[in-house]
Amino acid sequence: MAADGNSSQPGRAFDASEPVLNAIRPPAAARIWTVSAPVGNFVNRTELVAAVTALATTPRSRPPVLAIHGVPGSGKTSVLRRLADAVEEYFDHAIELDLEQIPGGAMADVLGSALSDLGVDLAAVPPDLRSRRSRFLAVTDRRRVLVLVDGATDAAQISQLTPNSSAAMVIAAGNIRLDDLALDGATVRRLGGLDAEHGLELMSTILGADRLAGQNDAVDRLVTLCSGSPLGLKIAARQLQLEPELSVEHLVADLESRVHDAEPTPARAGIRHSLTAIFDSFEDVMRKDVAMTYRALGTVPADRWPKETITALLAETTVDVGAALSELVRLDLLQLTDGGYRMLSLVRSHAERAGWSTDTGLRDAGRARMIRSWRSLAVAADHAVQRDRFRVTPTDLEAGSPAFADAQDAMRWFETWHDALLEVIVGAAAQGLDTEAWQIFEACWPFHTSHNLYHEWIKAGTVAVESAERSADRRAEARMRCYRARAWMEQGDLGQAEADIQAATELSNIVDDRALRASVLDFEGQLRARYGDAASALAAFDESLRLNEELGDRRGIALQSQFRGRCLNQLGRYDEALAALNRAEQLITGLGDHRAESRILHSKARVFRALRRSDDAVEALNDALRRVAPLGQTTLVVAPLELLRQLAQEAGDAVAETSYLTKLQSIFAATDDPRGTAVGQRLTELGHLGGT
Incomplete structure (x- = not known):
C-alpha cells in the first residue's frame, strides 16, 4: 500500500462494496394501515357514512377534513373506525392517532408518532414541532393517506395533522366542539345519541328480537334515559343477558329511580349522570x-x-x-x-x-403488586435489548418475568406499552413507591433513546429524579439526572442538560461508586462534545476510561475508547485516534452489539479519510455496513453510505459514486425522505438520471 494508504489499483476498494450493497434491502413500500377494524354490532350513522364517502369521492384541491364532536359514550371511536372502513378503497395508507394515549398531548410527540407509523426514522428529523411538521408535510405530499384523530381537544391539533395532499383526508373526533375548523373549509358534525329506532336495533343485535318483543316503549325510555349512548345501551343489554328473567320495563324503572335519587353534580352532569346509574345497576348483578x-x-x-x-x-x-x-x-x-x-x-x-x-389497605397492596409487575416486565425487556449496560437497578428484578424472544421482541413490548409505563411511573410516585418509579424509568432507556418522544421522556425523567430525591438514593438520583440530561441534549437544550450533569457530578463525588462516576463522566463528555469543545470532552472520556479500566468493564472501555477516538480525530491527533478506535473495535467485537461495531468502524473511516488513506476508509465502511445490514434497519446504513459516496466523489470514480447514490435513493424513496432530492440531483449531474 502506498504511503497515503491507496492501493496501486484505484477503485478496487470500491468494487468490494458491491456484495455489501446487494445485502442492503430498502424498506418495502408496503401498505400502512394502523386503523383497527370496526365493531361488529355497529348501527346507524348512515348520514356520516354518506358524508365521508362524498368527501372521499369528490374532486378537491385540498385534503378534506371531517370533524365530529360528541359527549363521552356517544361512540366516537367506533364511528371513526366505521368511517375509515367505509372509505378504505380510496386510500393507500391510514394511521390512527389517539391523542389521549400520547402523554401530555405534546404535538411534537404526536407528529413523531405519526411519522413513525409512516415509516420515517425520527433520528433523521430534528425534535422540534416545526421540523416534525415539515417532515410530515413532505412524507404525505401527493399521497393517498387517511388520518384518524381521536381525542382531539382543539382545532389546532387537527390542522397540525392535516397532510399535504389533496388525495388525503382527515377524520377527527373529540368531546369538545370543533366549529373553528369550519372556517377553514372542514365539515363539522355533532355526533348525537342513537334515536329510538336504532337504539332498538342495537339492543336487538345483542339480545335478539324475541327478548324485546312487546317492550318497545320500555326500550324507548331506556334510549332516552342514556341519551342514546351506544355504550350505555350495550351495558344495559349485557345486564339483561346476565338476568334472563329481568324485563326491560323493570330494568328501566330501577334505573330511573337511581337517577332520580342521585342528584347530578358538575362531575356527573347529563349523560354521565345517567350512565353512572346504568353502571351501578350493572355492577350489582355481576359475578x-x-x-x-x-x-x-x-x-x-x-x-x-x-x-x-x-x-x-x-x-x-x-x-x-x-x-x-x-x-x-x-x-x-x-x-x-x-x-x-x-x-x-x-x-x-x-x-x-x-x-x-x-378497603384502602387491600387496594394499595394490589396497586403495589401491579406496579412491581410492570417493573419486572420493563426490566426484563431492558435486559433483552442490551444485557451488559451499566444500571443502578438490581439485576435480579427480571427474575420470574416472561422471557422475550430477542431484542426486537423486547423493543416491540416497549413500543406497545410506553405510554402506559409513563402513567405507571407517575402512579408509583404518587403512591410513595419511589424506588419502583425510578427503576421503571431506568428500564425504559432503550426505548427513549431510540424513539425520540422527548416530552414523554422528560416528563418520566422528572418524576424519576424527584422520586430518587425523596428516597434519598444518591446513586439513583445521579443516574436519573444523567438520563434526563440526554433528553435535554437531544432537544438542544444544553443549559438544562448542564444543570442535570452538574448535579449528577456532585452526587457521584459523594457516592463511593466508580462505575457510577465513570458513567457520569461519559454523559459529561457527550455534553462537552455537543458544545463543540473536543478538548474538554476528551478529558471527561479519558477519566471515564481510566475508571472503566480499573473496573475491568469491557463494554465501558470499548465505548470510552470510541468516544476518545472521535475527539482525537477532531483535534487532529490522528495516530492516537486510530489506536483508540482499534482498541474499541477489538473490545466490542464478540459482545453482540453490531450497532456499536458499525459506529466504531465509521469513526475509523473518518480518521482514514483525514489521513488520505481512502482505500482503508472504504474497507472500514464496507465492514461497518456488513455489521448492520442483517439487522434490516436501513437507517443504520445511511451515514456509512454517504461517506462512501463522498470518498468516491473525491476519487473521481463516477461508477462507484453512482452505486452508492442509487442505494441511498432507494432507501430515501421508501419513506419519501427529502434527502432523496439532493441524491437525485447528484445522479443527474453524473449523467445517470434516476440511477440508470
Missing part, C-alpha cells in the same frame, strides 16, 4: 369475581394493561383472572388490545369510583 376485577382495575395506573400485571394485581384473591377478564370483554367493559386489555375512559371513570370505595 363476584368479575365485579372484584372490575373495581380493582379502576384503582390502578393507566387504562391498558398486560395480562401479567392484572394477574399480579389479583394475586392475593381467589379470582380466576383469565375467566374474569374474558367475561369483562364479553360485557363490553374491557377491550382486547395488543398484548393485553384496555378500558374505555367512561367505563374507567365508573370503575375508579367503585374501586376507591374498597
Whole structure:
C-alpha cells in the first residue's frame, strides 16, 4: 500500500462494496394501515357514512377534513373506525392517532408518532414541532393517506395533522366542539345519541328480537334515559343477558329511580349522570369475581394493561383472572388490545369510583403488586435489548418475568406499552413507591433513546429524579439526572442538560461508586462534545476510561475508547485516534452489539479519510455496513453510505459514486425522505438520471 494508504489499483476498494450493497434491502413500500377494524354490532350513522364517502369521492384541491364532536359514550371511536372502513378503497395508507394515549398531548410527540407509523426514522428529523411538521408535510405530499384523530381537544391539533395532499383526508373526533375548523373549509358534525329506532336495533343485535318483543316503549325510555349512548345501551343489554328473567320495563324503572335519587353534580352532569346509574345497576348483578376485577382495575395506573400485571394485581384473591377478564370483554367493559386489555375512559371513570370505595389497605397492596409487575416486565425487556449496560437497578428484578424472544421482541413490548409505563411511573410516585418509579424509568432507556418522544421522556425523567430525591438514593438520583440530561441534549437544550450533569457530578463525588462516576463522566463528555469543545470532552472520556479500566468493564472501555477516538480525530491527533478506535473495535467485537461495531468502524473511516488513506476508509465502511445490514434497519446504513459516496466523489470514480447514490435513493424513496432530492440531483449531474 502506498504511503497515503491507496492501493496501486484505484477503485478496487470500491468494487468490494458491491456484495455489501446487494445485502442492503430498502424498506418495502408496503401498505400502512394502523386503523383497527370496526365493531361488529355497529348501527346507524348512515348520514356520516354518506358524508365521508362524498368527501372521499369528490374532486378537491385540498385534503378534506371531517370533524365530529360528541359527549363521552356517544361512540366516537367506533364511528371513526366505521368511517375509515367505509372509505378504505380510496386510500393507500391510514394511521390512527389517539391523542389521549400520547402523554401530555405534546404535538411534537404526536407528529413523531405519526411519522413513525409512516415509516420515517425520527433520528433523521430534528425534535422540534416545526421540523416534525415539515417532515410530515413532505412524507404525505401527493399521497393517498387517511388520518384518524381521536381525542382531539382543539382545532389546532387537527390542522397540525392535516397532510399535504389533496388525495388525503382527515377524520377527527373529540368531546369538545370543533366549529373553528369550519372556517377553514372542514365539515363539522355533532355526533348525537342513537334515536329510538336504532337504539332498538342495537339492543336487538345483542339480545335478539324475541327478548324485546312487546317492550318497545320500555326500550324507548331506556334510549332516552342514556341519551342514546351506544355504550350505555350495550351495558344495559349485557345486564339483561346476565338476568334472563329481568324485563326491560323493570330494568328501566330501577334505573330511573337511581337517577332520580342521585342528584347530578358538575362531575356527573347529563349523560354521565345517567350512565353512572346504568353502571351501578350493572355492577350489582355481576359475578363476584368479575365485579372484584372490575373495581380493582379502576384503582390502578393507566387504562391498558398486560395480562401479567392484572394477574399480579389479583394475586392475593381467589379470582380466576383469565375467566374474569374474558367475561369483562364479553360485557363490553374491557377491550382486547395488543398484548393485553384496555378500558374505555367512561367505563374507567365508573370503575375508579367503585374501586376507591374498597378497603384502602387491600387496594394499595394490589396497586403495589401491579406496579412491581410492570417493573419486572420493563426490566426484563431492558435486559433483552442490551444485557451488559451499566444500571443502578438490581439485576435480579427480571427474575420470574416472561422471557422475550430477542431484542426486537423486547423493543416491540416497549413500543406497545410506553405510554402506559409513563402513567405507571407517575402512579408509583404518587403512591410513595419511589424506588419502583425510578427503576421503571431506568428500564425504559432503550426505548427513549431510540424513539425520540422527548416530552414523554422528560416528563418520566422528572418524576424519576424527584422520586430518587425523596428516597434519598444518591446513586439513583445521579443516574436519573444523567438520563434526563440526554433528553435535554437531544432537544438542544444544553443549559438544562448542564444543570442535570452538574448535579449528577456532585452526587457521584459523594457516592463511593466508580462505575457510577465513570458513567457520569461519559454523559459529561457527550455534553462537552455537543458544545463543540473536543478538548474538554476528551478529558471527561479519558477519566471515564481510566475508571472503566480499573473496573475491568469491557463494554465501558470499548465505548470510552470510541468516544476518545472521535475527539482525537477532531483535534487532529490522528495516530492516537486510530489506536483508540482499534482498541474499541477489538473490545466490542464478540459482545453482540453490531450497532456499536458499525459506529466504531465509521469513526475509523473518518480518521482514514483525514489521513488520505481512502482505500482503508472504504474497507472500514464496507465492514461497518456488513455489521448492520442483517439487522434490516436501513437507517443504520445511511451515514456509512454517504461517506462512501463522498470518498468516491473525491476519487473521481463516477461508477462507484453512482452505486452508492442509487442505494441511498432507494432507501430515501421508501419513506419519501427529502434527502432523496439532493441524491437525485447528484445522479443527474453524473449523467445517470434516476440511477440508470
